[in-house]
Amino acid sequence: MQVQPFAIPKPDGKPVDIDLVLRNRDERPVSGELTFQVPDGFEAIPSSMQVSALAPRAELTPHLQLRGTRTPQPQDQVSFRLTTDRGARVESSRTLVPTIADADNDGLADGWRLNPESTGTSTGQANAAEAAIEAGFAEFHCQKINCTRFVNGWIILSRDGQDRILKDRRYRVAFRARQQGLTGTIGVAVYNIKPWQGCGLERQFRVGEEWQTFSTDFTATRDSTNARFEFFFTEPGTLWIEGMRLEAADGTAP
Numbered sequence: 001m002q003v004q005p006f007a008i009p010k011p012d013g014k015p016v017d018i019d020l021v022l023r024n025r026d027e028r029p030v031s032g033e034l035t036f037q038v039p040d041g042f043e044a045i046p047s048s049m050q051v052s053a054l055a056p057r058a059e060l061t062p063h064l065q066l067r068g069t070r071t072p073q074p075q076d077q078v079s080f081r082l083t084t085d086r087g088a089r090v091e092s093s094r095t096l097v098p099t100i101a102d103a104d105n106d107g108l109a110d111g112w113r114l115n116p117e118s119t120g121t122s123t124g125q126a127n128a129a130e131a132a133i134e135a136g137f138a139e140f141h142c143q144k145i146n147c148t149r150f151v152n153g154w155i156i157l158s159r160d161g162q163d164r165i166l167k168d169r170r171y172r173v174a175f176r177a178r179q180q181g182l183t184g185t186i187g188v189a190v191y192n193i194k195p196w197q198g199c200g201l202e203r204q205f206r207v208g209e210e211w212q213t214f215s216t217d218f219t220a221t222r223d224s225t226n227a228r229f230e231f232f233f234t235e236p237g238t239l240w241i242e243g244m245r246l247e248a249a250d251g252t253a254p
Contacts, residue, residue, distance in 0.1 A: 003018070003080060004018070004019040006094075008072060008097065008098075009067060010068070013069055016067070019062070020034075022061075029055055030051065032088075033051070033082070042067065042069075043068075044066055045064060049062055066078060072097050074095070074247065077093045077096065080092045093138050095138050095139050099243050100133065100139055107130070107131040107133060112158065112244075113160065114131045114145065114157055115154075116155050117153045117154050117156055118151050127147065127152075127155060129155050130148070131145055137211040138211075139243060142240050142242035146237075147237060147238070148236060149236060150236045157241070159229045161193070163227040165223060168220060170218070170249035171190075172248070173216055174213070174214065175241055175242070176211055176212065176242050177211070178210055179239050183237075184233065186206075186231060186239065188231055189201055189230050190202075190229055191230070192224035192227060193228050194226060200222075231244070
């Protein structure tokens with residue numbers, strides 16, 4: 001099941017169009033029910049539709065509309081599920097507020113920077129890493145970081161100066177990720193840039209080869225009007241990441 005890009009619905013009740021592509025990769029015709037699950041405050045039109053005897057290797061392009069009566073929030077997702085008459089399920093989902101955009105086509109998500117930081121060696125070699133935007137999991141795009149040479153230090157993906165942190169307030173970091181060739185963990189941290197000090201979060205996550213969703217809450221240990229939100233790893237390999245969010249634990253912006 002492929003979900004075509006669609007506009008973010010506005011809270012004015014005007015519907016946006018969503019188009020899907022269903023491909024039957026089986027050797028037999030497929031029938032079933034296609035259902036759409038939306039968050040509170042939104043409506044899918046229609047909420048379901050029937051798929052009847054889709055021929056082998058054939059395509060179907062269902063069309064629906066989505067309208068809302070409130071502003072989409074970062075956690076809002078639309079889920080698409082096909083349940084066949086033989087009991088099989090095919091599912092896909094898309095967030096209504098994407099985190100990955102690359103307006104300048106530099107391979108990095110807007111607002112983020114890649115720093116393959118190394119402390120130098122006697123051979124003069126340094127870390128080597130490259131960034132690219134690829135098809136995502138629950139978003140249309142994700143950030144790919146490929147480290148081809150690791151000497152020492154860190155491979156860092158960071159967002160600087162865009163988040164304001166208040167001491168003693170509870171915050172939540174969330175993201176989705178998968179990896180290939182990384183045997184260690186992925187670090188997530190929030191720092192104050194000047195002076196360089198931790199803000200209460202530096203945690204390691206073990207990421208697998210399949211997409212997973214991660215989140216953690218923390219209490220800020222200091223105020224910061226110039227915070228760094230970063231992900232890092234320390235070995236060659238590839239990380240795909242999307243949905244990177246730093247927000248107050250009650251769901252509001254930092």
